[in-house]
Amino acid sequence: MERKTVISLVYGRVVLMDSISYLTPEETGACVVSGSHGGLSSARYALTVTLAGVVFNDAGKGKDDAGITGLYLLDTVHMPAIAVAHTSARIGDAADTWDHGIVSAINQAAAARGVRIAMSVQEAVMHLLRPPV
Known part of the structure; x- marks a missing residue:
């Protein structure tokens, strides 16, 4: 069963989905x-x-x-991409990732937006949604 949760924040939308295969054009512009x-x-x-x-x-x-390795592929189109430590959040569980995920890997596009290793997912996402300075 497809499960998506949309969270509206000051700077944009966050969509939680247990599998990236649920992605549709409706998520355009979201994190x-x-x-x-x-x-x-x-x-x-x-x-x-x-x-x-x-x-x-x-x-x-x-x-x-x-x-x-997918993080680096996404750098080719300048899309910020982050991975969380498998020890911080359950694989296949976006809500757990949102609540408990700790950043373990980033691509150059995410680093350019201020994301750093060891940030919480929620803090990292705020960097991605904030307008560039």
Whole structure:
């Protein structure tokens, strides 16, 4: 069953979805917090919509950092992408990621927006939604 939760913040919308495969054009401009791993297949879903940013789970990073390689693919289109530590939030659970996720990996686009390793997801998302200075 598809589950999405929309949170309206001062600077924009956050959409929580347990799987990035639920992404639709309705999420254009939002920051999407997913429960999916941050591998290449997940990043390809994110490439289908223009997002303010996207959050994944690092899935333990895996061999050759396979769990976060999608972050770097998203850099090619300047889309900020973040992964949270698999020890901080359950894989496949966007609400847990939003409530408890701690940033473990970022791409250059996210770093340029002020996101740093060890931030909470909620703090990182605020950096992504805030208008550039």
